[in-house]
Amino acid sequence: MFINITASETGSNKASSAGLVNYLEKENRNTQNMAEHENWFNWNRDDIRPHEVRIGIDSNVAKLGKDDSKFFLINISPSQKELAHLTFVYGEEGAKEKLKGFAVKVMDEYAKNFKRDNISGHKDLLWFGKLENHRYYGHNEKEVRNGTRQRGERKDGQQMHIQIIVSRKDITNTIKLSPQNTSRGRNTSHSRKMGQFDRTAFKQSGETLFDQVFGFERGLKERMHYANMMKNGTMEQKAQMHALGNFMERYPKLHESHVTDNLMANIHHEKYPDVGSMLSSIAGGAWGLFDMLLEPVFDASGAQQTVAGEEERKRRRRKKGQGLKR
Known part of the structure; x- marks a missing residue:
């Protein structure tokens, strides 16, 4: 299980989320069959349109300056073996729905990791998820550099994963929550107030959660x-x-x-x-x-x-x- 947090796959996260939302729509643009399009989702909806994501994230920025991060991107990528387990147990379509449900639980862990009052689960966050079925070779990967693959070429095997855009501010647009705050200073009360985030613990929680939820035996x-x-x-x-x-x-x-x-x-x-x-x-x-x-x-x-x-x-x-x- 690979889970990481970045600013954005399209560059800066200090302005509008429009570029990232558009980037994450790439599979839908390349798929003519509307029935195969993957909608955005969160904890209570699975029919969210791209413009709703952009407006939601871009409007939730109270008291953030122009140089402040406005959102973060969370990548939830199961391994080939984990995906095979999901598909075997639930079938291809069932695996997609189970992975979306798992993403909701991951956002619970994300919220809890801040150890902030009034931030205890996914409902306290403003976030939108997007399931992607494929991965593509980038310009800096060794297969592209040595000429065995071309940039943008689809990777083999099961590549299903989830990308989540989460607002820097909580659902009430009042509390700042940044996973970039990894301070381990002496002032414990100040760290708690600012919402100290342990990235390693968050990534480990995703692995443990997957094993518990899906009965996966991890070597x-x-x-x-x-x-x-x-x-x-x-x-x-x-x-x-x-x-x-x-x-x-x-x-x-x-x-x-x-x-x-x-x-x-x-x-x-x-x-x-x-x-x-x-x-x-x-x-x-x-x-x-x-x-x-x-x-x-x-x-x-x-x-x-x-x-x-x-x-x-x-x-x-x-x-x-x-x-x-x-």
Whole structure:
């Protein structure tokens, strides 16, 4: 599950939303059959017209200056595997409706993340969603740069996703809400007043919500926390994650969400000094894996060696890239 927040796909978000609304109508313009057009929606309507979106967003800007952000764009993009799960369970049309319903729940999480009085759910926000069925190659993607694809060409596979335009001001046009405010200052009361926003927590909430709502079993390497750990963790944390991934392939019981969550939390908080102690903790835990101790000893050093090798390859690629730039 990929969720991100940007200013706009068409440039600035400090003026009218007209450009962005028009951009998000691209699929409808390219579809002759009106029955296949996707309408804008929110929590109580699914027949909203583009001009209603523009007028709604552009009118909800009380006390915002010309250099202030007026709206934000939220991109909700399920993975190919997540989309396949939705389609298998609900069918193609059913999956669309379920994804729209999921977007409403995501906006609940967006609202709660501000931790502001009177802002507790999607009804407290002014927002409009648009389901898109396809994605297209951009000029800066490697396939376009190396000539294997053309700019604007449709991408293969299931690409259904949702774009949401949300106003900077709440539904009453009185409270400023900005996901750009990520301050972690000492003045807690001031941060609460300004509506401190935790982007990482918001993105994680989307992943957790999807799993809970749709009964999706997410593999370790499909988790946002795993990706963050493998990108930003210490060498030892990466090695433990790598080893955990190998063991999860051998022991299905480790795929139970609460077990995986506990292990990942322990790795995050550096409760295991090394891979061996992590594996001993698993074997001696309450997960019925005592038989691990009866099998040949796992080479804990292998995980460190694998991660070290990957780190070295990344270092060489960065060095090579820097050389090419010169």
